[in-house]
Amino acid sequence: MSxxxxxxxxxxxxxxxxxVIFFWAVRSNQFEDLDRQGYSILFxxxxxxxxxxxxxxxxRVQQQKEHHDGD
Incomplete structure (x- = not known):
């Protein structure tokens, strides 16, 4: 029991x-581009x-669109 x-x-x-590690990863944009590595083999x-x-x-246009959609 002790x-x-x-x-x-x-x-x-x-x-x-x-x-703490999870929130650090979210704030430092670790999860922003999850598709790049998967598509990199195709191109x-x-x-x-x-x-x-x-x-x-x-x-750049896509990032601006996502930024404006979030507002």
Whole structure:
């Protein structure tokens, strides 16, 4: 029974650390782009400069749209 007095505080500390790490990950935008790694295998990295510029423009527009939808 005395082991409970040790295990409960240890469990509370572990849960508190996990919650802090989770909120740190959310605030530092760790979950913003979950699809990029999955799609990276499907596309070539050797895009022309024009295609890269177009892709960056589309990405910027999409981010602005998401930002305005959140307001």
């Amino acid at each position: 082991i409970i007095y040790v295990l409960i505080p240890i469990a509370i500390i572990i849960v508190a650390v996990a919650v 070539d990295d050797d895009l022309s400069p024009e295609e890269k510029a177009l892709a960056e423009e589309r990405k």
